[in-house]
Amino acid sequence: MIEVIKGGLETSIQDYPGRIGFWDQGFPQSGPMDSWSFRLANLLVDNSVGAAGLECQLMGPTLKFNDARTIAITGANMTPMINQQPIAMWRSIKVVAGDILTLKFALDGARSYIAISGGVDSEPWLGSQSTFHKASVGGITGSAIKDGDQLPLGTANEFISQQVNPELVPPLTTNKQWEIEVVAGPNDDWIDKVGHQRFLESEWRLSSKSDRTGFRLDGPDWTFTDKAHNKAPEHGSEPSNIIDHGYPLGAINLAGQTPIILVSDGPSMGGFINPYTVISAAFWKLGQSRPGDRYRFKQVTVEHAQELRRELDNKCQNTSLIGEK
Amino acid sequence: MIYPQAKFSPGGDRYILIEFGNEMNLELNFLGQGLGKAVKISGLKGVIETAPAFASTLVHYDPDVIRYQDLVLELKRLIKGLGSIDDIELPSRLIYIPCCYLDRWTAECIDDYREKICDKTPDAKMVAQLNGLSGTDELVRVHSGTEYWVASLGFWPGLPFMMPLDPRSRLTAPKYNPPRTWTPKGAVGMGGASTAIYPVATPGGYQIFGRTPVPIWDTKQSFPEFEQSICLFRPGDRVKFVPIDEKEFVDIEQRVADGSYVYNVVDYQKFSVSQYQKWVNSLDINKRF
Numbered sequence: 001m002i003e004v005i006k007g008g009l010e011t012s013i014q015d016y017p018g019r020i021g022f023w024d025q026g027f028p029q030s031g032p033m034d035s036w037s038f039r040l041a042n043l044l045v046d047n048s049v050g051a052a053g054l055e056c057q058l059m060g061p062t063l064k065f066n067d068a069r070t071i072a073i074t075g076a077n078m079t080p081m082i083n084q085q086p087i088a089m090w091r092s093i094k095v096v097a098g099d100i101l102t103l104k105f106a107l108d109g110a111r112s113y114i115a116i117s118g119g120v121d122s123e124p125w126l127g128s129q130s131t132f133h134k135a136s137v138g139g140i141t142g143s144a145i146k147d148g149d150q151l152p153l154g155t156a157n158e159f160i161s162q163q164v165n166p167e168l169v170p171p172l173t174t175n176k177q178w179e180i181e182v183v184a185g186p187n188d189d190w191i192d193k194v195g196h197q198r199f200l201e202s203e204w205r206l207s208s209k210s211d212r213t214g215f216r217l218d219g220p221d222w223t224f225t226d227k228a229h230n231k232a233p234e235h236g237s238e239p240s241n242i243i244d245h246g247y248p249l250g251a252i253n254l255a256g257q258t259p260i261i262l263v264s265d266g267p268s269m270g271g272f273i274n275p276y277t278v279i280s281a282a283f284w285k286l287g288q289s290r291p292g293d294r295y296r297f298k299q300v301t302v303e304h305a306q307e308l309r310r311e312l313d314n315k316c317q318n319t320s321l322i323g324e325k
Numbered sequence: 326m327i328y329p330q331a332k333f334s335p336g337g338d339r340y341i342l343i344e345f346g347n348e349m350n351l352e353l354n355f356l357g358q359g360l361g362k363a364v365k366i367s368g369l370k371g372v373i374e375t376a377p378a379f380a381s382t383l384v385h386y387d388p389d390v391i392r393y394q395d396l397v398l399e400l401k402r403l404i405k406g407l408g409s410i411d412d413i414e415l416p417s418r419l420i421y422i423p424c425c426y427l428d429r430w431t432a433e434c435i436d437d438y439r440e441k442i443c444d445k446t447p448d449a450k451m452v453a454q455l456n457g458l459s460g461t462d463e464l465v466r467v468h469s470g471t472e473y474w475v476a477s478l479g480f481w482p483g484l485p486f487m488m489p490l491d492p493r494s495r496l497t498a499p500k501y502n503p504p505r506t507w508t509p510k511g512a513v514g515m516g517g518a519s520t521a522i523y524p525v526a527t528p529g530g531y532q533i534f535g536r537t538p539v540p541i542w543d544t545k546q547s548f549p550e551f552e553q554s555i556c557l558f559r560p561g562d563r564v565k566f567v568p569i570d571e572k573e574f575v576d577i578e579q580r581v582a583d584g585s586y587v588y589n590v591v592d593y594q595k596f597s598v599s600q601y602q603k604w605v606n607s608l609d610i611n612k613r614f
Binding site: 020021022023024025026027134135136137142182183184185186187188209213214231232233234235236237238240241242243244245246247248249250251255256257258267268269270271272274277278279280281302303305306308309310313 | 334335336337338339340342344347348349361373374375376377378379380381382383385388389393455477478479480481482483484486497498499500501502503504506516517518519525527528530531544554556
């Protein structure tokens with residue numbers, strides 16, 4: 001078991017890929033925002049890649065272990081320490097009963113992941129342990145973990161000393177700039193040529209009004225094709241309005257003139273157009289960016305996006321780990 | 326219109342949007358829901374799940390199992406098999422939802438938005454004006470004067486997207502620009518020609534002008550209506566709003582809190598598409614009541 005001494009800013013239990021099968025009732029997939037770092041953390045402690053662990057946002061928690069475990073910290077660097085002694089990230093670490101793990105403010109990136117051997121053993125909720133805290137779903141109590149919570153753990157695996165091959169660690173940005181790959185569509189034909197050009201050539205700033213449901217972007221205005229202006233009234237009269245339809249995860253959802261990237265806990269459906277969709281292999285970059293960071297979007301084809309996804313999946317394998325010989 | 330051929334568009338590397346038309350009607354919704362069902366029944370390999378909506382279906386697939394082009398072919402085959410909707414007759418529950426129209430809670434939310442985000446005509450007034458109604462009282466009469474068809478669930482767990490079955494109650498409204506950052510739990514509102522109930526306090530884009538005290542989703546499943554699912558509604562249900570005043574709102578809220586509230590769900594009727602269409606064709610849809 002883990003005793004939560006301090007919950008941190010927003011530390012939540014997540015599993016991968018998350019909550020599947022209830023999308024047609026409006027449930028988002030949830031799960032980790034940076035599944036690359038998340039999966040590597042699980043591999044380091046000999047869990048399956050999807051086992052439930054902790055996602056820490058901007059400021060991490062203080063946790064006390066009550067038995068011997070292997071843990072691993074990946075993602076953003078929150079200066080992890082055990083009993084006030086700094087520990088290495090991206091490698092398996094032994095803790096014993098009574099050890100206290102502290103994570104502080106993120107020095108780079110936005111989200112740190114803590115994997116614990118055996119995984120967090122909370123009751124699955126609609127097939128997943130992932131927390132969708134805005135709807136009070138999943139986790140222990142439906143919310144981010146809080147001071148005093150007790151997190152049950154599964155059966156611990158044997159300690160294996162290993163680390164992530166340094167060449168295969170997700171490359172966090174050092175200059176607050178990110179290049180994000182997108183595929184045009186599903187509603188790209190609602191935007192005119194100049195609008196597309198403007199989207200792909202402009203720099204977009206991640207607004208502070210962003211969370212696990214959506215990332216709001218500040219940037220230039222959008223311009224539309226005739227289709228967006230001359231349409232049946234049931235769409236709604238604004239150019240970005242469309243008859244409510246399903247939203248892909250990662251969709252760049254144009255609400256009025258405000259683009260919002262729909263992320264892990266985002267709405268499943270709604271009445272705004274989605275001119276572009278962020279590809280799954282670029283999701284980790286969203287998960288590691290902070291308000292104020294700048295995005296440039298790069299258009300790729302569906303096939304290329306699927307290739308990048310396979311490449312990323314291949315990096316989330318044991319072959320990315322180096323054992324201690 | 327209903328497109329002669331369904332339109333397929335990619336959503337990134339793992340979604341595909343199938344659009345059946347660009348308006349709101351029952352036939353399009355049956356196509357959207359029908360494809361979702363057909364995918365489930367056929368066990369189409371590589372499809373993870375679907376989100377059927379008013380006039381479209383979004384499919385989430387695993388590109389390692391099925392390629393985009395192959396999935397398009399498979400979906401086209403399923404769409405061909407959907408058949409005509411005229412023969413459809415299906416059980417449809419009628420659920421009465423008390424609604425406090427022109428309530429102070431949504432009014433407070435709108436005031437907050439106008440003050441902090443963007444000034445706008447208050448929602449009820451705006452919808453009344455845009456639809457040529459004499460005022461907000463007529464808006465209440467027209468909006469509550471029809472049964473609504475639950476076309477799909479989405480946006481948020483349990484949120485029903487609904488269309489009025491009586492064409493004389495058809496209203497349209499623009500969606501917020503920019504959207505609200507919060508909405509009171511239970512708010513009733515509309516965007517485009519769709520009406521929705523917000524299950525919990527969430528961001529939102531619909532014009533809001535009423536509020537229900539009755540939970541439409543319940544993670545604790547404390548009422549018998551939630552035994553099968555934590556969401557009250559399912560596609561194919563019908564909803565009728567019953568106007569209540571603030572005093573009754575507070576009274577029902579209290580009964581919900583102490584567990585004594587009784588949901589009014591009528592469950593013996595069948596919805597016949599041909600009967601419905603016959604009735605719609607007999608109406609003068611330009612008349613309001």
